[in-house]
Amino acid sequence: MLLVNLASLPMDGNQPIFPIGVRCVQDALDRAGHVTRLVDFVAEPTGLTDLDWLGHEWDVIGFTIRNIDPIDITCSTHVDEYVSFAKRVRDELDRRGLDPVLVGGGPGFSLFGDTLVAKLGLDVGVIGPGEQVMLDIATNPRSFKGRGAVLQGRRHCGFLTDTLHHPASLMAAYTNAHQAMIGVETRRKTCYQTCGYCPYAYIEGDNAGDHKPLDVLAEEIRGIHRAGFRRIFFTDGIFNSELRFAKEVVQLLKDLSLDGLTWSAYFTPKPFDDEFGEMLRDSGVEAVVVSPDSLDDTMMRNLGKSFSSRHVSRFLERSRKNDLPVKVNIVFGGPGENRETVRKSARFINENLRDDELVMHVGYRVLPETALARHLGADDDQLLYPVFYPFDIDVFNWIVQDLESRFITPQLMMNLMAGRAAARKMARTQEVPTIARPGTTYLSLAGVGGGGSGGCGK
Ligand code: SF4
Incomplete structure (x- = not known):
């Protein structure tokens, strides 16, 4: 399960913050025994150009969108950046002959779930808290391929019991930068x-x-x-x-x-x-x-x-x-x-x-x-x-x-x-x-x- 933090893309007016939401999802998947990786471009800026992180044969790639617009007054939207980045990823997957299930989620995504599933060329989207739906998808990924639908997130009981321990490299990237x-x-x-x-x-x-x-x-x-x-x-x-x-x-x-x-x-x-x-x-x-x-x-x-x-x-x-x-x-x-x-x-x-x-x-x-x-x-x-x-x-x-x-x-x-x-x-x-x-x-x-x-x- 590959998770890509789109809030870490360099975009006008974007101020990346530590990706707490996607870390909650990754932690839930890790605890269930799935192999995961989180791609964050503050921590790995080179990943933006080489897309080498796509090389592993991932079953699922999840994209998280925190904000739909920038905070800065000088620019209008992040949507076009997301669309163009998702297209680059899809083209690269095609070139490599890979066909993972593509999932969207996050607060900004949740507001426009149906529209963004279509615009970004995703298989499925999640509205609200993502842990439970991502666990469902991880259990049987192919059954979600091509659904073109958004699913409602559900309560995650692990919130009450699981201590989040963030990876040192990710913490270090944000400790230094922001x-x-x-x-x-x-x-x-x-x-x-x-x-x-x-x-x-x-x-x-x-x-x-x-x-x-x-x-x-x-x-x-x-x-x-x-x-x-x-x-x-x-x-x-x-x-x-x-x-x-x-x-x-x-x-x-x-x-x-x-x-x-x-x-x-x-x-x-x-x-x-x-x-x-x-x-x-x-x-x-x-x-x-x-x-x-x-x-x-x-x-x-x-x-x-x-x-x-x-x-x-x-x-x-x-x-x-x-x-x-x-x-x-x-x-x-x-x-x-x-x-x-x-x-x-x-x-x-x-x-x-x-x-x-x-x-x-x-x-x-x-x-x-x-x-x-x-x-x-x-x-x-x-x-x-x-x-x-x-x-x-x-x-x-x-x-x-x-x-x-x-x-x-x-x-x-x-x-x-x-x-x-x-x-x-x-x-x-x-x-x-x-x-x-x-x-x-x-x-x-x-x-x-x-x-x-x-x-x-x-
Ligand atoms: S509804 Fe609650 S979270 Fe939203 S702006 Fe009002 S006080 Fe803040």
């Missing part, structure tokens, strides 16, 4: 909110909300620390969506007391109590990141947030009291954004945030299986290349007018100018959101990248 940050999963299906732009629940599938036992988690973190990593990001959708377990994990980190280890995660302002705030102090937390996306209560409701600006205020009070490093994600341009909602968000920011606490974007990338996609009535195929929720292009001006100058850094100004230039090139649409003010001009932001995926970066 500020030594690595993802760690404490739970599965860890967000129960319903943000209108977020397909997280769909991608996660049925994971039964499993918590990783603390002794297994401790062993994994110790191994990561031994390998030289000093920065952990907990990849849970929301770290403290279940406050009791979050407290246990923070206590574990304190008890482990690993030299120089810092960590960060996405948090929610609710639930977040005094005890939790106090526990976070001196826990090594590097950034307590929250994503209200707007600080206007009407907008927050439109976006499907389960908390209000009042909860953000309480969260900030607790953070100040305990001297916690805070980051607040705001994405302007959501459904119903107008002159007044921008003004209200900016007022909250000006009155409550310190200079380095604001993380700001403009524009919501519309993804399948979300309320925004349903609202626009867009088919999945129409969303494969970036489509942004329609918003008033004057948002860029309002932000600059309303935010205090201490937030308008040269970098932010450049991002805003690039965003506005990109938005001006986009196609106008007749589509007007029903919850928007009548008479407002909206744009269908299709055809360029950039902006925010919103929320927790899922």
